[in-house]
Amino acid sequence: MTTVSPEDIDRDALKRSGDSIVKRLILPISAALTVIFCLAPILWQLLTSFKVDADIAAIPNVYIPSRYTLDHYRALFERRPFFNYILNSAIVSIASTILALGLGAPAAYALARLKLQGERILLATILLVTLFPPILLFLGLLEVIRYLQLGNNYLALIIPYTAINLPLTILVMRSFFQQLPKDLEDAARVDGYNTGRMLLEIVLPITIPALVTTGILTFISAWNEFIFALTFITREDMKTVPVAGAQLGGASPFEVPYGPIAAATVLGTIPLVLLVLFFQRRIVQGLTAGAVKG
């Protein structure tokens, strides 16, 4: 007896309803439109960043320039400490990621495995807290930072970013821990592992893929953050990339350096583009794990 696979049934059913041609047309067109839709603005900035000023200001627009220049990129590094911006963003993002994982993973484990009283309330609270827009929080935090004199200090960003990333970390890691077979921990106990060693030597190595996935998500979120970075860091050489990029001004108030701005956009997004390209599968996994928690 031949087995019928789902794809066969779908195609048969569709042929019966006479939709196959339409499907064959709609699908590739939609896919193409989606791709164009997503890439267009990015590609346009990429192109602009290499155009000479004359082409940038050309009307009608130049789509395929005959000349290219690296001047805008050079301007970024000469007139501004762009390298510092990148370094700042990197330091803050990496530090807050590590902290978020370090605080969030144990909490996620506890919520997944150990039956705590009020677990439902805790989870609901953690979820609820993700609804608070940062704009509502920055005033209180501003005062704290002023009080602790942490203005223009990496910590002023690292700590809020860690907190912002904790809910996602906890939720994603928790769903991961819930899927870990409980037998493994039982076997470890029977072997003689105490809780500490078990977590470190048995659970942690298995958790690493999930940690990487979550870490990527938190890194992206921290890199892209704007309000806190804008408010808490005012010293030029300590700014993060998004803030610095948005504040790029020309020599005079009337001159908007579209070229360097485009270059800044490209540079500021390259790390993330690379991340997405390499870790696309993980990112989607992490997002859906965090989202499908219901």
Place this chain on the structure above:
Amino acid sequence: MDKQLELVDLRKAYTPQIIPVKDVSLTVKQGEFLTLLGPSGCGKSTILRMIAGLEQPTSGKILIDGRDVSRLSPGDRNIAMVFQSYALYPHMTVRENIASGLKLRKTPPGEIQQRIHEVADFLGLHELMNRKPGQLSGGQRQRVAVARTLVRRPDVFLLDEPLSNLDALLREHVRAELKQLFQSQNAPVVYVTHDQTEAMTLSTKVALLNNGFLQQLDTPEGIYGNPANQFVAGFIGSPQMNFLRVLCDGKSAIVGNSLIPLPHGVTAPTEVVLGIRPEHVHLANSENEPTIHGQVFLVENLGMHNLVSVQVDSVHEPMKLRALMGMGERVSSGSSVKLAFAIESIHWFDATTGDRLSGAPAKAGVAKARYELSDSPSP
């Protein structure tokens, strides 16, 4: 000193309503292989986990070699366990998996090597030593899990449904291997399963549990031949035993058109449950046995036998009787038959409590039956 595992009045209550283990006491001696058998929810896994130390009893004690281990963590009890899913550490090689328990106990490296080598010989694991569990087949993983317990030389072996994840053919094969393997070991073995074939073939003793209570603790032959109550009789034996609820007059039971004398020492009840296994029911061929007339309504071909279902002629409620007949005895659906069975093969049960009715006193180790869902303490 002789190795021995003892459970004394073991009881586990999660909440006042959820009590998976109500009152279990038993002993497993050196060289014995005890199976905890029963339907899902009967408490067998909970008991095993309590022996392992993965759960704590609400009351009662667990003694290993005379020591009270009830409060000790699993690592301190010197027990070893094979899990249903094998629970091998995925990030460690087979060798590291097997060695982990020994390393934690600070066994000298030389001895670890020697024991691993022995066990690898024993189970044929040499080529697999450097692989990770993800690269092994189900059967191979199972062997590694067993190796992990053997190498520890524990005081008690615990196995939690280790065959249920294997496909049917492999299961038979591994079952035989396990039996031989543990026969050569010293320490008592406690094995949990819901499959009665495994229980009957592997064990020296079977503990049949239902709803948290121990129904019968006996050898496989004892449980099959002398079931303590209707539940045990119905659980053990495939196809299932026939139960006929019949009226009595004084000393005999009225079965269809025959009168079957009740065993000695049974006080006259009005109703009784007659139990007879299908394999003991055959076509009547003599006048010495009680006969039952009926009509065949279903014949199922089981390969070597036919399972024949018969509607019994009766003036009272309709009764069904199933007989296991060899291929020589040919009956067809719709025909009338006369069935017979030896009086000695009959199991009598009390119509209300389900307990076995017999003139002889209850055998040692046979527990009282519990049917009520309410939790009444043992009288």
Place this chain on the structure above:
Amino acid sequence: MEDVIRQRERRTGWALTIPALLMLALVFVYPIVRAFWQSFFTQNLGTQLQSEFSGFANLARMAQDGRFWQSLGNSAVFTVFSVLLEFILGLGIALVLNQTFKGRGIVRTIAILPWALPTALIALAWTWIFNDQYGVVNDILLRLGIIQTGINWLGNPTLAMVSVIVADVWKTTPFISILLLAGLQSIPSDLYEAQAIDGATPWQSFQQITLPLLLPQIVIALLFRFAQAFGIFDLIAVMTGGGPGGATETVSLYIYATIMRYLDFGYGAALVTVTFLLLVLIVAIASYFLNRSRATSGGV
């Protein structure tokens, strides 16, 4: 007899959780509580250094504050249109991605990019695209002959809002589509097969299977997206700064200006508190309806 194992578990559990909870409390709970308290005081660092208690004065001022109400309206318009468009488009893209076709992985990778890039920098890109003289949008429209002179997108109150919404839809739609895609993929395919055998058209399958089963996830995603859109800052701040003439100034921008530009902390705190309460109210109402729909639809 006390269950020692459970006790130990519980203690470990709390030890592992409390550091994270403390951090969450500091960053999320404290500022809200503080804002609530502060809103009862007048504290304008521009006019006076000392804060003084003024009860509901700030609230009264807010009721009269035309700019506040306008910002609320802008927030509402922005949020509703953005979220609506994102979901409709997102669902469409998700349905496309749900089919197996060559290059699906590539499309999915590209779909993640808008979400992954910094909003502020993307806002710069869109500002350039909508530029009245040199922007691509005008260029294309001019070439197609749809318009004769360049439209001043960001200088026109209505069009500025349109531009900002377009940018936000671009940024978030792919993310929504991935969420919905995950939901779509969690629907067992045998349901569709059964429908196909019954002779249902794809549209009927969509109505009877896809939509009902996806609904819980849609609503939850909607809730989160709503809160996000309501509090949006980076995009609008960079693209229009709230202009022209406050046409795109949302509540978040108004709050920021009040605090950082006018240094009016007391009033700012009041704005924060009211916005927060509004948000909570809307989420609560939505959750109520979500629970009710769950109870009546009965999950699969």
